[in-house]
Amino acid sequence: MSEKLTITTRITDVTANVALEGVIDEDANFDKIKSLGMNQFVFDFNNVSMINSCGIREWIKYLDELGSASITYINCPQIIIEQVNMVHGFIRKGVAVESFYAPYFCTNCDTGKKILLKSSEVSGSKPPLKHCNTCKTELEFDAIEKQYFSFLSQGK
Numbered sequence: 719m720s721e722k723l724t725i726t727t728r729i730t731d732v733t734a735n736v737a738l739e740g741v742i743d744e745d746a747n748f749d750k751i752k753s754l755g756m757n758q759f760v761f762d763f764n765n766v767s768m769i770n771s772c773g774i775r776e777w778i779k780y781l782d783e784l785g786s787a788s789i790t791y792i793n794c795p796q797i798i799i800e801q802v803n804m805v806h807g808f809i810r811k812g813v814a815v816e817s818f819y820a821p822y823f824c825t826n827c828d829t830g831k832k833i834l835l836k837s838s839e840v841s842g843s844k845p846p847l848k849h850c851n852t853c854k855t856e857l858e859f860d861a862i863e864k865q866y867f868s869f870l871s872q873g874k
Contacts, residue, residue: 721740721741721767722741722745723739723740723743723745723746724738724739724740725737725739725751726739727751732756732757733756733758734754734758734759735759735760736751736762737762737765739765741768741769742769742773742774742776742777743768743770743772748777752783756787757787757788758787758788759789760790760792761789763791763793763795763798764793764795767797769797774801774805778805778808781813786812789813789814790814790815791813791814791816791818793818794815795818795819796820798818802815802872803865813872815837815869817835818834819833819835820832820833820845820861821859821860822848822860823857823858823859825855826853826855827853827855829850829852831851831857837870843863843867843868
């Protein structure tokens with residue numbers, strides 16, 4: 719049995735801040751967000767544990783229903799970034815990805831790390847330098863840079 723998607727909303731001024739938690743799949747129901755009637759959304763993907771092809775389809779249909787609303791994605795885990803890079807429409811024109819997790823590796827500690835980055839930190843598909851919080855060694859980026867960061871040009 720899959721973990722259901724939980725949606726928490728907080729309205730500030732003209733923005734709907736929407737935190738998504740759990741699994742985005744064929745059972746994901748976005749009616750709670752649709753009923754807000756807002757034109758500006760910030761979607762926080764930090765606690766999304768999985769997304770499957772049916773969930774992607776439902777998300778894209780939901781985005782289409784939002785029309786010309788302003789949309790920002792924050793705290794996107796690697797599973798979201800991988801889908802964004804593979805599936806046309808996950809980021810539509812005008813959607814901004816403000817922050818996301820990127821895979822790094824510490825050769826000294828022999829440990830993978832997910833580091834939260836701001837899109838503004840990435841320049842020309844080059845990841846920013848980061849250091850291990852345990853041993854202070856410079857971390858290696860643990861993906862193909864151009865491929866992983868390709869989403870940064872999609873919403874423009």
